[in-house]
Amino acid sequence: MKKILLLIAVALTLTLVFMACTTDTEEATTTPEETQEPVPSVVERYLIFSEECQAAFGPQTTARFKEVFEATWLEISYYFARGGRPFQVTLRAASESEGPNAPGWASGTTTWIRPSWMRNNPNDIDILVHEIAHNAQQYGGNTAFWIVEGIAEYVRDRWGMFNHLQPWSLPSRPPGNATYADPGHRPAGGFVRFATEYFYPDFNFAVEVNRRAQQGGLNLNASREWVFEQTGYSLATLWDMYAGRTVAIVYDNQNDAAGDYTIVQNPIFVDGGTGWENTDAANLFDGDADTSFAAVVDSNFWVEWRYETAVVANRFVFSSAGTLTNPRRMGNWRLYGSNDGGDWNEIFLGAVRHTAIAPGRYFAVDINSDEAFRYFRLVSLNGADGQFVQLSSVAIAS
Numbered sequence: 001m002k003k004i005l006l007l008i009a010v011a012l013t014l015t016l017v018f019m020a021c022t023t024d025t026e027e028a029t030t031t032p033e034e035t036q037e038p039v040p041s042v043v044e045r046y047l048i049f050s051e052e053c054q055a056a057f058g059p060q061t062t063a064r065f066k067e068v069f070e071a072t073w074l075e076i077s078y079y080f081a082r083g084g085r086p087f088q089v090t091l092r093a094a095s096e097s098e099g100p101n102a103p104g105w106a107s108g109t110t111t112w113i114r115p116s117w118m119r120n121n122p123n124d125i126d127i128l129v130h131e132i133a134h135n136a137q138q139y140g141g142n143t144a145f146w147i148v149e150g151i152a153e154y155v156r157d158r159w160g161m162f163n164h165l166q167p168w169s170l171p172s173r174p175p176g177n178a179t180y181a182d183p184g185h186r187p188a189g190g191f192v193r194f195a196t197e198y199f200y201p202d203f204n205f206a207v208e209v210n211r212r213a214q215q216g217g218l219n220l221n222a223s224r225e226w227v228f229e230q231t232g233y234s235l236a237t238l239w240d241m242y243a244g245r246t247v248a249i250v251y252d253n254q255n256d257a258a259g260d261y262t263i264v265q266n267p268i269f270v271d272g273g274t275g276w277e278n279t280d281a282a283n284l285f286d287g288d289a290d291t292s293f294a295a296v297v298d299s300n301f302w303v304e305w306r307y308e309t310a311v312v313a314n315r316f317v318f319s320s321a322g323t324l325t326n327p328r329r330m331g332n333w334r335l336y337g338s339n340d341g342g343d344w345n346e347i348f349l350g351a352v353r354h355t356a357i358a359p360g361r362y363f364a365v366d367i368n369s370d371e372a373f374r375y376f377r378l379v380s381l382n383g384a385d386g387q388f389v390q391l392s393s394v395a396i397a398s
Ligand SMILES: [Ca+2]
Pocket: 283, 284, 285, 286, 287, 288, 289, 290, 291, 292, 392, 393
């Protein structure tokens, strides 16, 4: 035991002597390999911000700009710059006379912000996040507005640090008549956030649309096609969902669309309106997604079917046969139930918001009917996209 204590004492003494020596002689004995070079900050490496420009913004705004840039630029460039690589950004103080009529803008790798704007809006620091998002985007001309500004606003919302002080936020629903074709900055940002959250984690909408836009040519029409190809939803349908207007959700197959219910089997076609060319209302019940019923809606889009026994309709499931260019959605439509095929009860009043454009996909509408019926009748009084309505199947889930 004594030996062990002695050894510990010796070891401690040696350690103390060693520490004392290294402390005393540190500068003389440290080799270059052992030197811990301070890692340059993100601001030092990637932000070009002249003393003159810093003076124009004043010390507080300058410090906050640097704080935000330090904390966000690596992530913003990782997700949104070409190749995910950060690069140097120049931050300039814009004079009153230069540039567009805006508090800030970006071009190439340079961002301009007006010191006068910051004096009047000292908490609008995250305008820098919006503008450096544009520096990362670099799409070139003709990219759809909802992508250019929607991504930049989404980035500001996602990574901004002072938004709550401004206060600044994205809408969870677009105001009034805003559409994806004419959204305004923040509604566009709210849309990108909605779509990104909706598809996450299977698909990062914001990152993928940004990547695609960097390849060029993603104008409004092309963005319609891209969104549909990538998500199975049309841009219009997604916007409607963002706006809370569409209650019909798109499903890959009929059973998923039935949800917690079961598709009622063996429907018996009774009668229907006159189909266009070779389409026939009976095609709605043949279990074949490639056959459809198309009709001019003045009085022809109606169909009647029945079941051997009465069923309670919990969900109405149908599939579109239109295309993006000819969606042929139902407009105002109604579903009726009957037990004798003569005395009809309206059980659901449908509108365009209960439909969507997604050819080959299924939609479901919840019907709060507790009465059982043997006969059903679907009528579309008009078309949402012109004189035709075209569906490939209809079904009741119970
Ligand atoms: Ca069919």
